Amino acid sequence: MTTTRLLPASAVEEAAALLRAGALVAFPTETVYGLGANATDGRAVAAVFAAKGRPRFNPLICHYPEAEAAFADAAPDERARALAERFWPGPLTLVLPRRPGCRVDLLAGAGLDSLGVRVPGHPLGRALLRAAGVPVAAPSANPSGAVSPTTAEHVLEGLGGRIAAVLDGGPCPVGVESTVLDLTGERPVLLRPGGVPTEAIEAALPGPLLRAGPSEGTAAPRGPGMLASHYAPALPLRLGAISADADEALLGFGRRLPAGAAVAWNLSDSGDLAEAASRLFAGLRWLDAEGARLGLRGIAAMPVPDTGLGAAINDRLARAAAPRTPL
Numbered sequence: 305m306t307t308t309r310l311l312p313a314s315a316v317e318e319a320a321a322l323l324r325a326g327a328l329v330a331f332p333t334e335t336v337y338g339l340g341a342n343a344t345d346g347r348a349v350a351a352v353f354a355a356k357g358r359p360r361f362n363p364l365i366c367h368y369p370e371a372e373a374a375f376a377d378a379a380p381d382e383r384a385r386a387l388a389e390r391f392w393p394g395p396l397t398l399v400l401p402r403r404p405g406c407r408v409d410l411l412a413g414a415g416l417d418s419l420g421v422r423v424p425g426h427p428l429g430r431a432l433l434r435a436a437g438v439p440v441a442a443p444s445a446n447p448s449g450a451v452s453p454t455t456a457e458h459v460l461e462g463l464g465g466r467i468a469a470v471l472d473g474g475p476c477p478v479g480v481e482s483t484v485l486d487l488t489g490e491r492p493v494l495l496r497p498g499g500v501p502t503e504a505i506e507a508a509l510p511g512p513l514l515r516a517g518p519s520e521g522t523a524a525p526r527g528p529g530m531l532a533s534h535y536a537p538a539l540p541l542r543l544g545a546i547s548a549d550a551d552e553a554l555l556g557f558g559r560r561l562p563a564g565a566a567v568a569w570n571l572s573d574s575g576d577l578a579e580a581a582s583r584l585f586a587g588l589r590w591l592d593a594e595g596a597r598l599g600l601r602g603i604a605a606m607p608v609p610d611t612g613l614g615a616a617i618n619d620r621l622a623r624a625a626a627p628r629t630p631l
């Protein structure tokens with residue numbers, strides 16, 4: 305056990321020094337908090353897998369303050385350059401071929417010859433990356449399989465005592481993880497829907513995307529991290545609920561919620577998908593805690609439209625509801 309320090313935004317240089325020295329520092333991005341490690345330091349990277357209890361076959365995304373720094377480690381083609389130009393800084397991860405001289409430790413990429421890279425859009429997160437001066441490997445800062453953190457407090461709840469520090473940047477504005485796009489093959493493959501809507505990516509590419517993942521048709525192989533059960537609260541989740549029972553907690557969406565649930569969290573009463581995404585993980589955590597306190601049977605989740613950020617929300621809900629298969 306170590307004591308995890310909660311660092312204010314003004315301590316960005318100190319957080320960067322900790323990272324450079326090989327310590328684990330959680331930091332804000334526009335999507336969720338990341339658990340950062342110096343990606344060139346094999347021991348620091350190994351410590352990330354240990355702190356999260358993450359299977360080592362699941363690669364980490366490397367974070368950079370600028371596209372050119374990312375492209376020094378991973379080789380972009382024309383498509384990657386166009387997408388980076390359009391969406392970075394922002395919630396898009398590009399999986400590209402590793403360059404021969406790539407500085408990133410092999411374990412961070414789970415031994416693959418590809419590398420997931422992104423330039424996050426959060427000003428404090430980017431300031432940290434700039435100050436660190438090294439690529440920063442960062443999965444979401446939660447124990448593997450659990451709900452991702454969108455506040456510094458969430459990080460402390462899950463990883464307090466196991467990491468050196470959390471840099472506090474307040475709540476994450478987007479609230480669901482980055483869109484992960486594999487550009488190593490001829491056809492781009494969507495590995496995970498996320499903060500950049502799939503429609504926006506398709507509009508920026510000449511041809512259609514292939515989709516990978518547990519809930520979609522298997523036109524392409526799944527990414528190594530596409531475990532069916534993920535983002536899971538402790539209580540069972542019931543999808544597509546149009547009514548709720550007295551022994552259920554309700555995850556609502558829209559103006560009209562069914563009556564009868566013991567407690568309710570509305571993702572967005574105006575039906576706004578960006579607001580719903582930003583409130584998703586905090587809502588799952590709150591309903592889970594209330595459900596445990598009140599001895600409820602489960603969480604009933606109302607349907608959310610599958611367009612725009614709704615696709616990322618539905619992906620996370622489907623995984624939160626999936627059977628919990630032990631690794």
Ligand code: TXA
Nearest residue numbers: 335337338363364418419420443444481482527528529
């Ligand atoms: O928004 C985000 O992406 C957040 C913040 C912290 O940046 N990070 C995040 O990391 O969600 P993580 O580790 O929880 O999810 C990364 C996903 C995993 O499903 C992983 O398998 C996939 O990206 N991934 C990373 N590198 C990959 C690679 N080289 N090939 C295929 N998939 C990769």
Ligand code: MG
Nearest residue numbers: 443444445452
């Ligand atoms: Mg994660």
